[in-house]
Amino acid sequence: MNFKNILKPTKRKIILFVGLFFISIFIFDSFRxxxxxxxxxxxxxxxxxxxxxxxxTKTPEFRNYKNLNQLNTIAEYIHQNFNKYSDSTSFQEYKVGEETYKNVICSFGTENKKRIIIGAHYDVCGDQQGADDNATGVTALLELARMLKGQKLNYRIDLVAYTLEEPPYFRTENMGSYVHAKYLKDNNIDVYGMASVEMIGYFKDEENSQDYPLGILSWVYGNKGDYITLVRKIGAGNFVKNFIEEFKDSNQVKTKTFSAPKFVTGIDYSDHLNYWKFGYSAMMITDTSFFRNKNYHQTTDTLETLDLKRMTKVIDGIFLSLIHLK
Known part of the structure; x- marks a missing residue:
C-alpha cells in the first residue's frame, strides 16, 4: 500500500489548518x-x-569569538559609553575553556525591585562587519542608555550587551545571554520581562523584498520589508503583551507582530530563547533577519546598507515603551 499517497490529503489539510490558524492570529496582532x-x-x-x-563595524579585526582582543575592545567601548549615563555599570565575566568572555551591563531605576532586561549581542558570525547583525542592536542599547538617564521609571531597566550569541556557541550554555538568564534565576531576581534587540536597521520598500517561514503569511503581511517585527511565542506572558501595546501605541514606525508556537522557524533565533528556558516573559524586536536582509552573515552586511532614519524610530519606540510601562 502506498502510505505516501494516503497521507498527502491529510498533510494538505494540516498545512491548511495551521495556515488559517496563523492568519487568524496575525490579522488580530497586526492591526494598528x-x-x-x-x-x-x-x-x-x-x-x-x-x-x-x-x-x-569599522574595526581592525572582526568581532568574532576567535578575536578575543577585538571583543574585549568592543566590550570596553560599550562599558565606557554605558558609564557616561548609568551609575551602575559592570562586566559579567565567564570562562569558556581557557578564555574569559564578557557581558556588559548597566542599570537605570535601581530603586525599583522588579526589572526589565533589554539585551543585544555584540559578537558577529565569522569574518564580516555585522552591521545589521548585530551592531544595530548594540547601538540601540547605547542610545537607550543616554535616553534613560534621569527618567522616572516604574521598573529597573538593565541594558545587557551579550557576547557569544553566534555560532559555534548558539544554543549552548556558553551564550552570554544564557549565563545572564541563569544568573537571574539562580539569584531569585524579580524579572518582569526581557526584549532582545536583534537586527533593527534593514528596511526595503520594493515589492518582493520580504520572505516568511510560511509563504501563506505574505497574504497578511504583504511582500515589502518596510516594517519592524515584534516576535513572541504563544503564551509569552504579561510583559510581552504590555510592551507590544506600548510600542504600537507610540506609532514611531510601521510595526507588525508575529505570534506563533516556538517550533516555527526563526521565532527563537536570538538571545530571548535563553530567557524562555528559565521561564521569563521574553520577546524579540527585529527586521526579520534573513527573511529580509540577504546580507545576513555575509561580508555585505555593512553600515551603508542600513536605513538609519527608521532604525532611529525603532529605538524611540523601545524607549517610549519602557518609560510608559506600568
Missing amino acids: GCQAAEKSPVPADINLVREHLTAL
Missing part, C-alpha cells in the same frame, strides 16, 4: 490604529547612531 506618532521627550540621535555603528 492611525493615531499620530508620539513625540519622545528624548529622541534618538541619528548622528550618534551613525557614530556608534561606525565604531562597532
